[in-house]
Amino acid sequence: MYPATVPPATINLENDSAFMADPFPAFDRWAQSSPVHRARTPDGSTVWLVTHYLDVKAALSDRRLSLNKANSRTGYRGYTLPPALDANLLNLDPPDHTRLRRLVSQAFTARRMANLRPRVQEITDDLLNAIARAGRADLIAGLAAPLPVTVIGELLGVPVAERQAFRTWTTTLISSQDPARAAAAVVDIQRYLSDLIATKRITPGDDLLTAMIAARDEDDRLSEDELTSLAFLVLWAGYEATVDLIGNGLLELLRRPGQIALLRTQPALVVNAVEELLRYTAPNPYAIRRFATEDLVVGGQTISAGDSVLLCLASAHRDPEQFPEPDILNVTRSNIGHYGFGHGIHYCLGAPLARLEAEIAIGTVLRRFPALALDDSDPPRWRSSFRSRGLLCLPVVHAVDGSRKGEAST
Numbered sequence: 001m002y003p004a005t006v007p008p009a010t011i012n013l014e015n016d017s018a019f020m021a022d023p024f025p026a027f028d029r030w031a032q033s034s035p036v037h038r039a040r041t042p043d044g045s046t047v048w049l050v051t052h053y054l055d056v057k058a059a060l061s062d063r064r065l066s067l068n069k070a071n072s073r074t075g076y077r078g079y080t081l082p083p084a085l086d087a088n089l090l091n092l093d094p095p096d097h098t099r100l101r102r103l104v105s106q107a108f109t110a111r112r113m114a115n116l117r118p119r120v121q122e123i124t125d126d127l128l129n130a131i132a133r134a135g136r137a138d139l140i141a142g143l144a145a146p147l148p149v150t151v152i153g154e155l156l157g158v159p160v161a162e163r164q165a166f167r168t169w170t171t172t173l174i175s176s177q178d179p180a181r182a183a184a185a186v187v188d189i190q191r192y193l194s195d196l197i198a199t200k201r202i203t204p205g206d207d208l209l210t211a212m213i214a215a216r217d218e219d220d221r222l223s224e225d226e227l228t229s230l231a232f233l234v235l236w237a238g239y240e241a242t243v244d245l246i247g248n249g250l251l252e253l254l255r256r257p258g259q260i261a262l263l264r265t266q267p268a269l270v271v272n273a274v275e276e277l278l279r280y281t282a283p284n285p286y287a288i289r290r291f292a293t294e295d296l297v298v299g300g301q302t303i304s305a306g307d308s309v310l311l312c313l314a315s316a317h318r319d320p321e322q323f324p325e326p327d328i329l330n331v332t333r334s335n336i337g338h339y340g341f342g343h344g345i346h347y348c349l350g351a352p353l354a355r356l357e358a359e360i361a362i363g364t365v366l367r368r369f370p371a372l373a374l375d376d377s378d379p380p381r382w383r384s385s386f387r388s389r390g391l392l393c394l395p396v397v398h399a400v401d402g403s404r405k406g407e408a409s410t
Helices: 017-021 024-033 053-060 096-108 110-132 139-144 146-156 160-175 179-202 208-217 224-237 240-254 257-265 267-281 351-368
Strands: 036-040 046-050 136-138 290-292 296-298 301-303 308-311 391-393 395-397
Touching: 046 053, 053 296, 053 308, 096 110, 096 208, 096 224, 096 351, 110 139, 110 146, 110 351, 136 139, 139 146, 139 240, 139 351, 139 391, 146 160, 146 208, 146 224, 146 240, 146 351, 160 179, 160 224, 179 208, 179 224, 208 224, 224 240, 240 257, 240 267, 240 351, 240 391, 257 267, 257 351, 267 351
Parallel strands: 046 308
Antiparallel strands: 036 046, 136 395, 290 308, 296 301
């Protein structure tokens, strides 16, 4: 149980790799002292940081907390994109949000995700075949990154040769400490998407981007900026969090042989394990920032109209009033009510796809590599980022006949 709260103190939110390697002691201290804190983000913005589960849950669906930066009282100082990339679901409220979400939701139905399962398995097997040919591998570069990039690239219609460039640009946006590099990446992304849309107009394909272009050109349901922004969001959101979920999840499982043993003897548990890993590993430590459209009270704290609010999902998911033994990873945990994919009208459209990819990737790795272990000579390295928590690399070794060399069994 949390103790009685104390007056909120301003805290500094960090974005260095050392902090992201284990931010949970800090999150726990903040939650122990108060459900809401005054905080400062790395870009200098001042926000209200909400830490307790029930407060976060309520705030996620509170219509008085807007995603539109125009509702910021002091002007939004954080992540800024040009209009051609900014008119996306992460920055909009109803009715525009409702209209755009309806257009893109057709790509992420449960039936479509089920139909993708054989293809996701095929891509996973091909990637793991390459890993099996060496005694050492980086599971980020070899699996966690290329799997979702390939899947979302095929879904949207991005040519194979161009997918890695897009990942490089978005990684720069997430983790670069250099404003000039980030600005250059934005220019590259906008130019690339504009060229891709122009190409699809000339040579349509059987893909989501072609369908969105038709909605723009034939039905006039999208502006040109909305079209480009939606393409950007689907590409980015379609794989970035999945990379971190797969990488973080495999790291934490490899640190816990007992949990791996459970999953190997009960393979069906991997579906539940993905939910527990979403709760435990915090691929998204914070929900997208929100702006109060009127004075309101959150966690006993009065928040003024125009103030920025940041919901700490990582803290909420370790709330002892909601989760027994919250700091223990338990793949058999039941009733995992996490909000790793959001809640309410802004619930992530790509959640079914992310779950499918993580389930197949993690389950197949554990089945094919029975002697897989972390590489003690090359520890995992974390990305420097405030917005997401993910690994730069996850070095592993695998063994055949008691040796840490050769190919893994298939």
